[in-house]
Amino acid sequence: MKVSELGEFGLIRLIHTSIARYEIPEQAPWRDVLVGIGDDAAAWQSDDGIQLATTDTLVQDIHFDLRTTDWKGLGWKALAVNLSDIAAMGGIPRYALLSLALPGELETEDISEFSDAMAQLAREFGVAIVGGNIAAAPNVVITVMIIGRSKGKMILKRSTASPGERIAITGYLGSSAAGLEMLRGKSVSDREGGRILRQAHLKPMPKIREGQILIQEGVRTAIDVSDGLIADLNHICELSKVNARIRMEQLPVHQVVRANFPNYEELALCGGEDYQILFTADEATIARVRLALDCPVTVIGDVTEEKLATRVTVVDSKGDVIPCPKGGWEHFKNGVLKTGFP
Numbered sequence: 001m002k003v004s005e006l007g008e009f010g011l012i013r014l015i016h017t018s019i020a021r022y023e024i025p026e027q028a029p030w031r032d033v034l035v036g037i038g039d040d041a042a043a044w045q046s047d048d049g050i051q052l053a054t055t056d057t058l059v060q061d062i063h064f065d066l067r068t069t070d071w072k073g074l075g076w077k078a079l080a081v082n083l084s085d086i087a088a089m090g091g092i093p094r095y096a097l098l099s100l101a102l103p104g105e106l107e108t109e110d111i112s113e114f115s116d117a118m119a120q121l122a123r124e125f126g127v128a129i130v131g132g133n134i135a136a137a138p139n140v141v142i143t144v145m146i147i148g149r150s151k152g153k154m155i156l157k158r159s160t161a162s163p164g165e166r167i168a169i170t171g172y173l174g175s176s177a178a179g180l181e182m183l184r185g186k187s188v189s190d191r192e193g194g195r196i197l198r199q200a201h202l203k204p205m206p207k208i209r210e211g212q213i214l215i216q217e218g219v220r221t222a223i224d225v226s227d228g229l230i231a232d233l234n235h236i237c238e239l240s241k242v243n244a245r246i247r248m249e250q251l252p253v254h255q256v257v258r259a260n261f262p263n264y265e266e267l268a269l270c271g272g273e274d275y276q277i278l279f280t281a282d283e284a285t286i287a288r289v290r291l292a293l294d295c296p297v298t299v300i301g302d303v304t305e306e307k308l309a310t311r312v313t314v315v316d317s318k319g320d321v322i323p324c325p326k327g328g329w330e331h332f333k334n335g336v337l338k339t340g341f342p
Contacts, residue, residue: 012037012038015037016036016037016038019037029044032044032045032046034050034155035089035155035157038158038239039089039157039158039159039239040054040085040086040088040089040158040223040224041053041054041085041086041088041089041091041146041148042054043089043150043155048149049149049150049152049153050091050149050150050153050155051147051148051149052086052089052091052146052147052148052149052150052155053145053146053147053148054082054085054086054145054146055082055143055144055145055146056078056081056082056085056143056144057141057142057143058078058081058141058142058143058144059139059140059141060139060140060141061139064077066140068180068183068184069183069202070113070202071110071111071113071114071117072113072114072116072117073117073202073203074114074117074142075113075114075115075116075117075118075121076117076118076120076121076202076203077202077203077204078114078118078142078144079096079118079121079122079127079144080121080203080204080205080206080275081144081204081226081275082096082144082145082146083121083125083127083146083206083208084204084206084207084224084226084275085146085224086146086148086206086208086211087206087207087208087210087211087224087277088156088207088211088222088223088224088277089150089155089156089157089211089222090150090151090154090155090156090211090212090214090215090219090222091148091149091150091151091155091211091212092148092149092150092151092208092212093125093126093127093146093147093148093208094126094127094128094147094148094149095127095128095129095130095146095147095148096122096127096128096129096130096144096145096146096147097129097130097131097132097144097145097147098118098129098131098132098142098143098144099132099133099134099135099142099143099144100132100133100134100135100140100141100142100143101134101135101136101137101139101140101141101142102134102135102136102137102140103136103137103138103139103140104136106140125206125208127146151212151215152215154215154220155215156211156214156215156219156220156221156222156279157220157221157222157239158221158222158223158235158236158239158240159221159236159239159240160220160221160240161221161236161237161240161242161280161303162240162242162280162303163242163303163304163305164282164302164303164304165221165280165281165282165302165303166280166281166282166283166286166299166301166302166303167233167244167246167278167279167280167299167300167301167302167303168278168279168280168281168286168289168297168298168299168300169225169229169252169276169277169278169279169297169298169300170207170210170276170277170293170295170296170297171207171252171274171276171295171296172200172252172253172254172257172274172276172296173225173229173251173252173253173267173268173269173271173274173276174251174253174254174257174261174264174267174268174269174271174274175196175197175200175201175254175256175257175274176200176201176204176271176272176273176274176275177201177267177270177271177272177273177274178197178200178201178256178257178260178261178264178267178271179197179198179199179200179201179202180201180273181261181267182194182197182198182201183198183201183202186260186261187260188256188260189259189260193256193259193260196254196256197256197257200274201273204273204274204275205275206275207224207275207276207277207295210277210293210295211277213289213292213293214277214279214289216292217285217288217289217292218281218285218288219279219280219281219285219289220281221236221240221279221280221281222277222278222279222280223235223236223277223278223279224275224276224277224278225272225273225274225275225276225277225278226272226273226275227272228269228270228271228272229246229251229268229269229270229272229278230246230269230270230312230314230324231270231272232272232278233246233278233311233312234311234312236278236280237303237311237312238311240303242303242304242305243303243304243305243306243307243311243312243313244301244302244303244304244311244312244313245301245302245304245313245314245315246269246300246301246312246313246314246315247300247301247314247315247316247317248265248314248315248316248317248322249316249317250298250299250300250301251265251268251269251298251300252268252296252298252300253265253267253268269314269324270324280303286299309321
């Protein structure tokens with residue numbers, strides 16, 4: 001079987017299985033691991049509390065296109081997508097490592113803009129960029145690693161959703177994917193709407209504070225929306241061994257997206273890269289979260305134990321199942337160019 005046939009998540013399972021054969025659970029560091037392969041970040045117990053680590057690699061013409069992404073946006077977003085993984089665990093980011101593989105003909109001014117934007121976002125969240133690596137390559141390859149910690153004794157995980165809980169999300173869905181369509185030539189009716197969409201795609205703000213508040217208010221299960229609502233909710237369902245029912249009419253879609261994109265429902269379900277936090281909890285907990293957060297919080301469905309045709313089912317206002325065009329981004333199965341970033 002070829003890697004392209006196995007797919008991204010099948011490949012992760014294959015690697016996980018291979019690695020697990022050589023683990024020694026009763027010895028350190030294995031016994032200190034709290035969350036390993038399969039969540040937004042790895043987590044392990046240390047003398048200073050719970051430590052967190054995550055990493056992403058971004059490859060030119062796979063994750064980003066320099067014809068639609070400037071170097072400032074690239075620097076900001078390369079760090080933001082990693083910070084978002086820490087936010088999805090309810091953690092505090094502390095240190096970053098940056099590795100760059102670059103063509104020699106690039107202008108140094110471009111790399112300065114990239115580094116400045118990354119440093120600006122790092123300072124916003126008190127993150128120190130402490131090292132990394134440089135190499136020559138035919139295309140740009142960016143790898144960022146974030147090391148952080150929990151604020152207390154709890155972290156958010158993908159594996160703790162329970163039947164009967166509601167499914168909720170911060171902010172809006174589909175704005176980043178709409179922003180990419182705009183950058184590729186889709187017209188938008190007004191300048192302010194264009195600014196909102198460009199910001200959503202090129203300069204997302206990681207939900208670090210929001211993740212920590214979710215834990216404070218009693219939430220235990222979360223993920224950030226990077227690959228698309230359906231794909232990321234499916235990750236929660238698989239690890240928690242539950243199913244989910246989403247109501248299409250309840251999806252929070254910004255009015256700019258609704259007004260300018262006839263395919264706004266598909267963008268909301270499958271577009272990805274919104275970096276909002278998708279979480280599950282009971283009604284009382286969600287009510288507390290709404291009061292504590294400054295951003296919108298929308299209930300979009302329910303966790304269920306019933307055996308549905310797919311882990312995640314989308315229904316209309318009458319309860320009829322809506323066929324979904326695709327499940328979100330997956331490496332090796334979605335062509336060449338992703339909508340943007342992992």
